[in-house]
Amino acid sequence: NQEKLRQQLLQLDGRGYKAYRDIEGSYEFSDFTLIVDRTQGDPFAAPSHFRVKVAGEIAAFPPQLYQTKSRAIALRDYLTRQFDLYARSIGKRRGTGNSGLIGITRIGQEVLERTSVLIDDEFVEVRFVVGLPAGGRRILGHQAVEMLCEQIPQIVDRTLKYYHLDANKIQHHVEVVEDADWIRQQLTERGLVAFIPNGAILPRRSGVDDQPLPNEAVAFQSPKSLQVEFNCPNQGLITGMGVPTGVTLIVGGGYHGKSTLLRAIELGVYNHIPNDGRELVVTHPAAVKIRAEDGRNIVGVDISPFINHLPQGKSTTNFSTTNASGSTSQAANIIEALEADAKVLLVDEDTAATNFMIRDRRMQALIAKDKEPITPFIDKVKQLYADCNVSTILVMGGSGDYFEVADTVIAMQNFQPEDVTAKAKTIAQQYTYSRTPEGGEKFGQITPRIPLPESIDPSYRQKQVRLKVRDVDEMVFGTEDIDLSAVEQIVDTAQSRAIAAAMVYAVRKYIDGKRTLAEILALVMADIEFQGLDILTPFPQCDLAIFRQFELAAAINRLRSLSVR
Numbered sequence: 001n002q003e004k005l006r007q008q009l010l011q012l013d014g015r016g017y018k019a020y021r022d023i024e025g026s027y028e029f030s031d032f033t034l035i036v037d038r039t040q041g042d043p044f045a046a047p048s049h050f051r052v053k054v055a056g057e058i059a060a061f062p063p064q065l066y067q068t069k070s071r072a073i074a075l076r077d078y079l080t081r082q083f084d085l086y087a088r089s090i091g092k093r094r095g096t097g098n099s100g101l102i103g104i105t106r107i108g109q110e111v112l113e114r115t116s117v118l119i120d121d122e123f124v125e126v127r128f129v130v131g132l133p134a135g136g137r138r139i140l141g142h143q144a145v146e147m148l149c150e151q152i153p154q155i156v157d158r159t160l161k162y163y164h165l166d167a168n169k170i171q172h173h174v175e176v177v178e179d180a181d182w183i184r185q186q187l188t189e190r191g192l193v194a195f196i197p198n199g200a201i202l203p204r205r206s207g208v209d210d211q212p213l214p215n216e217a218v219a220f221q222s223p224k225s226l227q228v229e230f231n232c233p234n235q236g237l238i239t240g241m242g243v244p245t246g247v248t249l250i251v252g253g254g255y256h257g258k259s260t261l262l263r264a265i266e267l268g269v270y271n272h273i274p275n276d277g278r279e280l281v282v283t284h285p286a287a288v289k290i291r292a293e294d295g296r297n298i299v300g301v302d303i304s305p306f307i308n309h310l311p312q313g314k315s316t317t318n319f320s321t322t323n324a325s326g327s328t329s330q331a332a333n334i335i336e337a338l339e340a341d342a343k344v345l346l347v348d349e350d351t352a353a354t355n356f357m358i359r360d361r362r363m364q365a366l367i368a369k370d371k372e373p374i375t376p377f378i379d380k381v382k383q384l385y386a387d388c389n390v391s392t393i394l395v396m397g398g399s400g401d402y403f404e405v406a407d408t409v410i411a412m413q414n415f416q417p418e419d420v421t422a423k424a425k426t427i428a429q430q431y432t433y434s435r436t437p438e439g440g441e442k443f444g445q446i447t448p449r450i451p452l453p454e455s456i457d458p459s460y461r462q463k464q465v466r467l468k469v470r471d472v473d474e475m476v477f478g479t480e481d482i483d484l485s486a487v488e489q490i491v492d493t494a495q496s497r498a499i500a501a502a503m504v505y506a507v508r509k510y511i512d513g514k515r516t517l518a519e520i521l522a523l524v525m526a527d528i529e530f531q532g533l534d535i536l537t538p539f540p541q542c543d544l545a546i547f548r549q550f551e552l553a554a555a556i557n558r559l560r561s562l563s564v565r
């Protein structure tokens, strides 16, 4: 019990740091259980893993707050934020290295399913890390008592008990997330791929601060012709702009808010906290951002719908390179997204390869088709919808060629959208461009790939796999660094960590040299959906967050050791 832990810590005072291992185990406190899962071996090492379990009747959350998956994720998110805030406010340094740290997980504007807090009728469980205190490399027993026997009970009391929390705020948090999920569910039957409510605040404070831009932000207002309504379960009637299926073009002058709109749509696959400004901006869950990414590794991808007869007879039905060009990388990014079952492609001219996007009449006249391997996206974007039911939202301020193929054209002017579809179509008729369509009548097939297990297994038959996530976009997997900086829909380091763990899980369980990548992705995602993220790690951790099959595929596809059949 608690007293035993106190005595034990006092006895450890002054001893070598490794003796902290003796406290691993579980302890009954007056109204919760403290579990020490793993202690660190050194004050400078990654901090120790702890858990607290509070009985349901003591935490006393009304079941309506966690009875549906949507609500439970929102409540768990809320509690994670409370724990984080409060732990920070009372935390202090208590010696060398991480001494004194009580941390849960870094958390941004998105509401994601996480492993930090779990809740059901029986327990609220919270996981966190503790930097066990040391002076030099000696145990500071008194400091440890203060942390474990005083601070932790205080944090638990303030952040995991319903009566100490703001009931209205919790209710609102849960309801907003539920409404967003609800709208997202309705999109397909309403013939939409994205929704941006009137009043939404899309711009962010800065490129490194994802909070809403205060003061000067212009609130979003839908043009009448694109306006749709949703009657949400909690907030009632919500009006805003619906982006229809098909090909949508976002045009407008430079600096008029095109990329900001697209970015909000990209992140609309996730929910956001109330007052984020994008909390009801929702996007089809299978929407994938596509960009050029020169230098990336590509393994055995059939990019022939876009690229043919490369110099030196290089195959494009089974294309590999260690150093892709802008256009081949963008082609591979599209094919890989389709392989993982993407339903919407999101493209911004700012990060697209020009020669992949357009090839105008004059260039067609100068460079004959048999000297140009690329079939530009403009000739494939309609087929993608017609043949594969894949919609595209494309930011393109620089070329009117796309007027011809667009179903909807939205112009951003002074940060406000206008429906200019009819105008654009008239202009397309007035100034005919008489390009010759390229690349045939059909989009073509996606050739399945089968990843070979020995090419992915990072352990080379060792027991432990070296996994390390330095940042959202940088992962160490075995002996390799995987660069995820161009995978723009990974928003949280906890997602990257979960993806790394999922790669190991996939290798051990499903990658057998027979299953296709698409099958493997579906199996892993189903396991996570039904059994939770905990199946990815050997012991309970606080810092995993949910990801989509697209981002898992992106990590596997960027592995330089990968080989496929």
Ligand code: ADP
Binding pocket: 202, 203, 204, 213, 216, 217, 218, 219, 220, 252, 253, 254, 255, 256, 257, 258, 259, 260, 261, 412, 415
């Ligand atoms: P574009 O892609 O059209 O060139 P951006 O989307 O990059 O334009 O936006 C240009 C600048 O305007 C950015 O600094 C962005 O934060 C800001 N911005 C975008 N939308 C709004 C808005 N609704 N209100 C205020 N500022 C905005």
Ligand code: MG
Binding pocket: 258, 259, 260, 350
């Ligand atoms: Mg832009």
